[in-house]
Amino acid sequence: xxxxxxxxxxxxxxxxxxxxxxxxxxxxxxxxxxxxxxxxxxxxxxxxxxxxxxxxxxxxxxxxxxxxxxxxxxxxxxxxxxxxxxxxxxxxxxxxxxxxxxxxxxxxxxxxxxxxxxxxxxxxxxxxxxxxxxxxxxxxxxxxxxxxxxxxxxxxxxxxxxxxxxxxxxxxxxxxxxxxxxxxxxxxxxxxxxxxxxxxxxxxxxxxxxxxxxxxxxxxxxxxxxxxxxxxxxxxxxxxxxxxxxxxxxxxxxxxxxxxxxxxxxxxxxxxxxxxxxxxxxxxxxxxxxxxxxxxxxxxxxxxxxxxxxxxxxxxxxxxxxxxxxxxxxxxxxxxxxxxxxxxxxxxxxxxxxxxxxxxxxxxxxxxxxxxxxxxxx
Amino acid sequence: xxxxxxxxxxxxxxxxxxxxxxxxxxxxxxxxxxxxxxxxxxxxxxxxxxxxxxxxxxxxxxxxxxxxxxxxxxxxxxxxxxxxxxxxxxxxxxxxxxxxxxxxxxxxxxxxxxxxxxxxxxxxxxxxxxxxxxxxxxxxxxxxxxxxxxxxxxxxxxxxxxxxxxxxxxxxxxxxxxxxxxxxxxxxxxxxxxxxxxxxxxxxxxxxxxxxxxxxxxxxxxxxxxxxxxxxxxxxxxxxxxxxxxxxxxxxxxxxxxxxxxxxxxxxxxxxxxxxxxxxxxxxxxxxxxxxxxxxxxxxxxxxxxxxxxxxxxxxxxxxxxxxxxxxxx
Amino acid sequence: xxxxxxxxxxxxxxxxxxxxxxxxxxxxxxxxxxxxxxxxxxxxxxxxxxxxxxxxxxxxxxxxxxxxxxxxxxxxxxxxxxxxxxxxxxxxxxxxxxxxxxxxxxxxxxxxxxxxxxxxxxxxxxxxxxxxxxxxxxxxxxxxxxxxxxxxxxxxxxxxxxxxxxxxxxxxxxxxxxxxxxxxxxxxxxxxxxxxxxxxxxxxxxxxxxxxxxxxxxxxxxxxxxxxxxxxxxx
Numbered sequence: 055x056x057x058x059x060x061x062x063x064x065x066x067x068x069x070x071x072x073x074x075x076x077x078x079x080x081x082x083x084x085x086x087x088x089x090x091x092x093x094x095x096x097x098x099x100x101x102x103x104x105x106x107x108x109x110x111x112x113x114x115x116x117x118x119x120x121x122x123x124x125x126x127x128x129x130x131x132x133x134x135x136x137x138x139x140x141x142x143x144x145x146x147x148x149x150x151x152x153x154x155x156x157x158x159x160x161x162x163x164x165x166x167x168x169x170x171x172x173x174x175x176x177x178x179x180x181x182x183x184x185x186x187x188x189x190x191x192x193x194x195x196x197x198x199x200x201x202x203x204x205x206x207x208x209x210x211x212x213x214x215x216x217x218x219x220x221x222x223x224x225x226x227x228x229x230x231x232x233x234x235x236x237x238x239x240x241x242x243x244x245x246x247x248x249x250x251x252x253x254x255x256x257x258x259x260x261x262x263x264x265x266x267x268x269x270x271x272x273x274x275x276x277x278x279x280x281x282x283x284x285x286x287x288x289x290x291x292x293x294x295x296x297x298x299x300x301x302x303x304x305x306x307x308x309x310x311x312x313x314x315x316x317x318x319x320x321x322x323x324x325x326x327x328x329x330x331x332x333x334x335x336x337x338x339x340x341x342x343x344x345x346x347x348x349x350x351x352x353x354x355x356x357x358x359x360x361x362x363x364x365x366x367x368x369x370x371x372x373x374x375x376x377x378x379x380x381x382x383x384x385x386x387x388x389x390x391x392x393x394x395x396x397x398x399x400x401x402x403x404x405x406x407x408x409x410x411x412x413x414x415x416x417x418x419x420x421x422x423x424x425x426x427x428x429x430x431x432x
Numbered sequence: 433x434x435x436x437x438x439x440x441x442x443x444x445x446x447x448x449x450x451x452x453x454x455x456x457x458x459x460x461x462x463x464x465x466x467x468x469x470x471x472x473x474x475x476x477x478x479x480x481x482x483x484x485x486x487x488x489x490x491x492x493x494x495x496x497x498x499x500x501x502x503x504x505x506x507x508x509x510x511x512x513x514x515x516x517x518x519x520x521x522x523x524x525x526x527x528x529x530x531x532x533x534x535x536x537x538x539x540x541x542x543x544x545x546x547x548x549x550x551x552x553x554x555x556x557x558x559x560x561x562x563x564x565x566x567x568x569x570x571x572x573x574x575x576x577x578x579x580x581x582x583x584x585x586x587x588x589x590x591x592x593x594x595x596x597x598x599x600x601x602x603x604x605x606x607x608x609x610x611x612x613x614x615x616x617x618x619x620x621x622x623x624x625x626x627x628x629x630x631x632x633x634x635x636x637x638x639x640x641x642x643x644x645x646x647x648x649x650x651x652x653x654x655x656x657x658x659x660x661x662x663x664x665x666x667x668x669x670x671x672x673x674x675x676x677x678x679x680x681x682x683x684x685x686x687x688x689x690x691x692x693x694x695x696x697x698x699x700x701x702x703x704x705x706x707x708x709x710x711x712x713x714x715x716x717x718x719x720x721x722x723x724x725x726x727x728x729x730x731x732x733x734x735x736x737x738x739x740x741x742x743x744x745x746x747x748x749x750x751x752x753x754x755x756x757x758x759x760x761x762x
Numbered sequence: 763x764x765x766x767x768x769x770x771x772x773x774x775x776x777x778x779x780x781x782x783x784x785x786x787x788x789x790x791x792x793x794x795x796x797x798x799x800x801x802x803x804x805x806x807x808x809x810x811x812x813x814x815x816x817x818x819x820x821x822x823x824x825x826x827x828x829x830x831x832x833x834x835x836x837x838x839x840x841x842x843x844x845x846x847x848x849x850x851x852x853x854x855x856x857x858x859x860x861x862x863x864x865x866x867x868x869x870x871x872x873x874x875x876x877x878x879x880x881x882x883x884x885x886x887x888x889x890x891x892x893x894x895x896x897x898x899x900x901x902x903x904x905x906x907x908x909x910x911x912x913x914x915x916x917x918x919x920x921x922x923x924x925x926x927x928x929x930x931x932x933x934x935x936x937x938x939x940x941x942x943x944x945x946x947x948x949x950x951x952x953x954x955x956x957x958x959x960x961x962x963x964x965x966x967x968x969x970x971x972x973x974x975x976x977x978x979x980x981x982x983x984x985x986x987x988x989x990x991x992x993x994x995x996x997x
Contacts, residue, residue, distance in 0.1 A: 057875030064872035068865075075860035098437045283514060290436055297440060321859070328856045331817060332870040332917060333845030335838050336484050337556075344488075397438060397506045400499050404441035408496070412448050415488060423481040426841075427809075427817040469834055473821060474775050480837055559839040 091358025101293035116250035130245040150246030179213035181229040203240040308413040316417035330426035339422035367392040438507040450582035457575025460568040494545035521685035534584035546708035558724035605682035617682040619669040621762040628666035635659040653714015660707040674758040706743020712736040764791040769823035783809035796957040801978035807960040816844040849918030851928040855910040857902035888916040908939040925956040
């Protein structure tokens, strides 16, 4: 075992000296490698971050949402529907929701105004998303004045900020009391934006949806699963598109690595010949070359990953955000929760290190099997 | 679905494996036909050179297969929200007919690649490469397996349909499903728990005996293989319920989730490594008969036996600790 | 003792440029003596040296080292044996540019797994003995010819082999340096090592170092009568 360690140490020593001897050449490959890791890691980190945010958003969503359609357009649902839905078999809690959008000219963006189902703020108070508070320069206790549906100013006192755990979800959110909501938007009592239904057994969701439609022909039913799948599909599709695009970059890199590994200079051939003549066997040269690839891969991977991590979590992913986010322009300063994930690391290593290894293994083997008598024969 | 980065990574790794090992398989046919160590001719030298490439490729396949196994399980787990009814990896894997076979093929690939590399190591220790035929016959199994595994993985990811209502692990391991999985789950704890510990202790004792006396190495190899199956059955039958603290939750995959303290990551890797090393002890012992390995094979076997005991012991210890700390009484 | 039995080496077998470098050579090399292969360039001296030293495997015939057939060994074992038994000094020095003298000398020891510390100490000893202590950290490409050849000798000795094989050791050196190198080789002979040289330099044959001359021509050892046995004691 000790001999094994000494041998690896000897090989690594030699490899490091070897890499240092060809700085210029290895630097180019290192930069290309790190750039590739950076690009792929940015896409994966950013896409996964968005997906996680969306999942948080949907985690508390009800199984079914029932909306009222009038002439094919979304309309307010009457309170009477609640009673009609309560009687359905398989349906748990039924409740009405109030939410809507308000255009705020000060920040030139749409705010989401919502009445939370649990713990609504007291009358006259509002809870704000962190991004919105930042944009308007508000802190708890300040007064937020907005124009209501009739154009008159309506004053809220800021009661506090929303949990910043998921900024994508809460960035533009305003939580208010039911009475304030109705007064602000001018919605009469007994009407709701939409209704939610809890269904305990996931296998019955579809059945329940059919029953709702049979009982309320003017309704439209959205299932949580469908919404979630739509979200995921959109993310996956966009991310996949980017990854596919990056596959060409990947191919170019693999080609470069292959070329570097196979285009042995006369000098390198001579050196491998010397090593083999003085008593290295094919396995030793192979190991030395594999160590070389491993050292290059590890350093380039770390450099690229760390840069991507900073790019996504601290600099807001300026390179990819427009493509991946692509649904709203609101978020003034939008930050994903920083995270390191082993699964992601494995994914990235598979997508970057493996192509490198695959592209270089045959040239490396070819180099290692040069004849030991090549030096003496020349 | 296929656009998930992890799925792309898995497909890429498996396809590459299939390509490289498939090529190695073709070479194996060639080698078995023309290998002649007595010759110093150019064909023989070319064959010998190529064996270096093959051993590097199988090493690479092994290096990839263990993380791939973990990544596959995690990806299946992460895809569960896509499928109505799926709560964890089991649901996603059952979304079509290819998921579980692909996972099993991956597992088999890991053990075969490990066995191949152990035989390869032994072979290279003998001056006349005494195991070369055995090694390349095994490669003739390994190579098609890699191709099949990649095929299954492609079939699985291409045929994923979110419309399918799958079932969660509760139904796979529940009494009404009527398959092997539910039979395992239905094993009475009174019987299966002593059986598991008896098997584990017998294996460990045989390994210890082998280290002390150098005898019964082959038996240890066989017992390690059997013990692996017993251990998986035990995880399903009672270790998992102890960890979940729910008598009817038997899933071996939910153990990988954060909610359960990543218990699976403490149980499975030592078990897999220990089993692979244990089987290796059997292989090394059976190679002892070769003249050129009479001295080195037992030495390799001892090293592997230590590794196997550490792995299996670690697994056993983790299982005991989880059971002891559990609030569940079975 | 090294024995070659009907050894042949063919390059590019079966192709139009097929070439027999060595043909059916029988040769016995006794331990502890200095044997020189002589003959014009292209006569097969170098190929014969690589066959003797296990750098090349014969296309036909057998090579035995101390009674053990090494022609059927796998590459790994052949290399291990070669590393332990043979030290090579090449015609063009063959040092690796960009590495220091010390690193060059240590190269053959890296795959042995011997502790780095011991290898380093031995390398420094050898360099000091050959008058190169001050050059240990110099890059190989900055050495003079005589220094490079002495470094090559130090490298050949790092694994303490019983046999030193030197291919044209004086061909790139002037007379004074050649004598210096021959003196070092004579010293190795005095340590009980077997020396096998190839040369067509008269200086080598006149030096009194060589105890046996083997004439090679067209890949064959020419007539036994041409083997001049010079009996000599010690160095």
